Structure formats: C-alpha cells, structure tokens
Amino acid sequence: MxxxxxxxxxxxxxxxxxxxxxxxxxIETHTNHLDHIIRTMQDALKQRGIIVTISGEMVTLSxxxxxxxxxxxxxxxxxxxxxxxxxxxxxxxxKKEENHG
Numbered sequence: 295m296x297x298x299x300x301x302x303x304x305x306x307x308x309x310x311x312x313x314x315x316x317x318x319x320x321i322e323t324h325t326n327h328l329d330h331i332i333r334t335m336q337d338a339l340k341q342r343g344i345i346v347t348i349s350g351e352m353v354t355l356s357x358x359x360x361x362x363x364x365x366x367x368x369x370x371x372x373x374x375x376x377x378x379x380x381x382x383x384x385x386x387x388x389k390k391e392e393n394h395g
Contacts, residue, residue, distance in 0.1 A: 305313075336346045339355075347354040351369055 332348070339346050343357055345356045345358060347356070353369075
C-alpha cells in the first residue's frame with residue numbers, strides 16, 4: 295500500500311528534500327541550545343569549585359579544592375532509540391583484541 299492516497303499526488307523529491315532540510319535545521323538549532331545549556335551548567339558549577347568533564351557516555355565531577363578523593367563518575371542514561379556514541383564503544387584492551395576485534 296502506498297504512503298499516499300491514490301487520488302493525491304505523492305510529494306516530489308524536491309518537497310521531500312526541503313522537508314528533510316527543515317527538520318535538520320530544527321535539530322541543529324535544538325542541539326546548539328542544549329550545548330549552550332551544558333556549557334552554562336559547567337560554568338556555574340566551576341564557580342562553585344566543581345569541574346564537570348564529559349567524555350563519551352561518562353560524566354565526571356571533581357572538586358580540586360578539596361582533599362584528593364576519587365571523582366564522582368556517572369554514566370549518561372541511555373535514551374530509547376538513540377544509539378551509543380562511537381567514542382563510547384568498547385576499545386581493544388590488548389594487541390590481540392586490536393588485531394582480531
């Protein structure tokens with residue numbers, strides 16, 4: 295069964311492409327907004343002496359002004375339908391895994 299009514303003309307490739315471009319622009323705008331929020335939160339916490347480091351799927355909080363202790367590291371929650379980032383995938387731990395993994 296086609297995705298359009300037989301009496302209705304299907305959207306042209308140009309219309310579909312324009313719709314995809316608009317959606318991409320919306321996603322980029324939203325991503326930039328979220329990045330700004332994260333930077334703002336990092337700056338606010340830094341003013342309180344808490345350093346936030348984001349590496350792949352892990353978030354690390356450290357307080358360099360206090361006596362040394364193990365930093366708090368929290369994995370980011372996995373969202374349904376969102377694949378893991380490539381940087382967070384398992385990396386080979388030995389030469390054998392590197393060559394065969």
